[in-house]
Amino acid sequence: MDTLCIVAGEGTLPFSVARNARNQGLAVYVVGFEGTTDPSLEQHVDGLCWIKLGQLGKLISYFKNHEVTRAVFIGRIAHKVVFTDLKLDFKMLQLAMKLKDWRTDSILRLIADEITANGIEVIDSTTFIPELLPKPGILTRCKPDKKQQEDIHFGFYIAKRLAGLDVGQTVVVRKKSVCALEAIEGTNKAILRGGELGKKDVVVVKVSKPNQDMRFDVPVIGEHTIDVLKQANAAVLAIEAYKTILIEPEKVIAKADSYNIALVSADSSAFEFSKYETNGRGV
Structure with a gap:
């Protein structure tokens, strides 16, 4: 039997992946992070191992002990964790010495390469939840007006360049003016800051990175995001089709x-x- 291991962050997405994978006849194991992963996930899988962030050696050993053939990273782990007191094991310390910087992509790709080198395939994080990836279109009954559509277009231009630097994936705009750019504080705080500066009817745009590695850090929107938009007096949220996960889409819409x-x-x-563009350069 093919064996999948979910490297699970917070939220409900690990549950969705586990359910769909088991429905396809896979044995499913989980590696969870203390203080982040929902402990009740253990009731829905064949086994769960708790590790701390930075314990790469323990992670790979668990894969091998359970003959894992594929691994999937799903669920949020806050980017600001790099500023916490991480306890890196020897395997992770070895990798850390190879890092050119501590941006999310740099860290995750290095970890994925090490896992792959040990014979485990790290797969697209949306493999078992394709129904949560929206197609192009207006998803709500509420529709953006012409000026808001122009802000969406402008917002995508700015957000794609921000994401290309692996700084953040969310921008808040109004009247083609940038009110906020997401950095390590995360989407919700960026939205609130942009709403405060834009006053009302701001347009929020959240995108994937250019050449997005779908194995990790795929944009996610849930009900809480909509609550934050309401708090920020936002009028529109624009996301990228096929490359954004909507948690429980019907409830979000x-x-x-x-x-x-x-x-x-x-x-x-x-x-x-x-x-x-101005003379071939961005604004």
Whole structure:
């Protein structure tokens, strides 16, 4: 039997992956992080091992002991964890010496390469939840007006460049002016800061990175995000089609409609950004 191991962060997505994988006949094990992963996940899988962030050697040993053939990273782990008192084991210390920086992609790709070198395939994190990836379109009954559509277009231009630097994936704009850029503080705090500066009817855009590695750090939107948008007096949330995970889509869409917030899923490849360029450089 093919054996999958879920490297689980916080939230409900690890549960969805576990359920769908088991329905496909896979044995499913979990590696959870103390203080982050929901302990009740253990009731839905074949086994769970608790580790601390930085214990890469223990992670790989668990994979091998359970003959894991594929691993999937799913669930949020806050980026600011790099500033906590991490206890790196010897295996992780060896890898850390190879890091050129401590950006998310740099860390995760190095870890994925080490796991792959030990014979375990790290797969696309959306493999078992394709139904949570929205197609292009306006998902809510509430629709953006013409000026808001222009802000979506401008927001995608800015957000894609921000994401390309692996700094953040969310921008808040109003009247084609940038109110906030996400950094290590995370999406929700960036939205609130942008809402405070933009005053009302801000447009929030959340995108994937250019050449997004779908194995990890795929953008995620849930009901709590919509609550934050309401608090920030946002009028629109635009996300990237096919590359954004909507947790419990029906509930997210219903809540957005109840707050009169338009939820738009857009294909960024359909946008033309040349009008924002100056002498071949970004604004």
